[in-house]
Amino acid sequence: MASNYTNTTHFNDTNYFDGSHAPDSVIHYTIAAAVAMGLCLFGLVGNIIVFWYLFFRIPRNKYSVYIINLTAADLLLLTFAAILMMVNINTLVGSNPDFEGSAGFYTFLEIIYDLSLYSGMYFLTAIIIERCISELFPIWCHNYRPKTLSVTMCICLWILGCSESLIENLLCTQEDFSNQTPVCTAVEIMTFTLSIFICLPLMILSSFTLLIAIMWITRNRYPPRLYIIVIAAVCIFILSVIPFNFLWFLMYLRLLSSIQDTLGLYFASILTAALSSTCKPFMYFFVGRLWKQKSSNSIYDTLHRAFEAEDDEKEEIKCEK
Template structure:
């Protein structure tokens, strides 16, 4: 990786006048990923601003605010990495160290986003399975405390991986990568099963209640299930890339295509949540003049909707 302006550190592909089809596909998908990052950063910035200043925060609004920040950080790091790989920001003499630093921050944001989405689906599942405990005995600031713990945990895991890479980078690159693989294994082996299990239980309960009561599910249920589905569909390939490609001796072209496609899909995942919020919040709403804050508040409202009329436009502020 001596010249990032001429080659991609992750792909091993180079710019040349006679690029083959694989190289064209790689840089085309990379361009789409860059566009997606820009749009996703705009969407998550709007969500962050609205939840910080315009919408009263319920427990789940606190989670969504932290998830939007994690997605925003991930997309910024991904866009920076893509820019560095194509030589858009810095000369090669200084870009290598910065590239590695941005990559580490991207891992941190990915870990934080995964853990926060797991916490959202788990707490929503607990509120359905144990409604009395959730309404009467849940600690008042549970959401904020859980978010703080998850941010610290993600920081510690990624700091540990970075420490091993800094200490042993020159003697053994394999040891550094194996440390990354261990951290990725913990993420995929702990957070992913909890997210899948809680989301499955939530889906079953929502489906059952919908059939029995013949009423549409709460919008918050739809938001959580849609966000989890998009994450599992689009972001898992990036986690599998970190974990499995270390063991497989695959052709460079195959690895390069998997890298660019997994990056693009992970950018889609981090960019999709704002779209989900506003689509669900505006569903069957005839008030086209509603502000973005009102639409977002309806999407994240943790209360059943009265029959025959729209719900209020704000989240209930029971967290403060």
């Protein structure tokens, strides 16, 4: 997103604040940054646990590969969001806000942050589309789906997220963003189109398809946990992250005029992105415990139940028939 507009130098320019409200604004933004940093640290614990078990202990299937990469993206996002908040707190109330190399360091943080945010969005889109296709065309997926498709897709999506982040942060700098240069305008339209006009409709359409599938399945038995995990993760992302992508574009069009609106949007977007990444591992644990009978409640068993390939077995039965 267009976070490069909110460079650290903006916090030090008191002309952007109403003189009577500048101290209050600094306090509010410092509290927001501290809350976001605490949320990031809390979310890191859950995502590290999920990544460890999925990567090293739980047998992988075509869907857990996406979840592993999604968790890695969340880990990156939470780590660099926490560092961004530390830099912002130092800029707001620290004794050395303009340390040497701060601009380059801030740009580096933004590149990795945007990389993780965009890649996570693409992983969510890919997994729900693949789950939807597997439900609609089970025989085709069983017979013709390449076994390495998940790994190949994840590599391509990492490259896509990295390319988008580099283009946005290097071709649309703070000055270009403020001046609305043609190149920066093209970059903003590209990122807005990818998130709002491509990923969002695909997520919504696939989610509704899976919801219909759940309604059909639950007439005879409990729905697969993976369905619930994917739909819940998509809903959390859509509700928490997508609206701020839209607001960033409005800000670029200068429909948000004051610096208070800009900085408030900046901190709110990072806070909600961190919240989205923090919620996912705890959602996995919760869904993994649903409908348990006398099975173990260990972390391994909980995550294994959450991501077990029960749907693959159902597809194989359909194919055999």
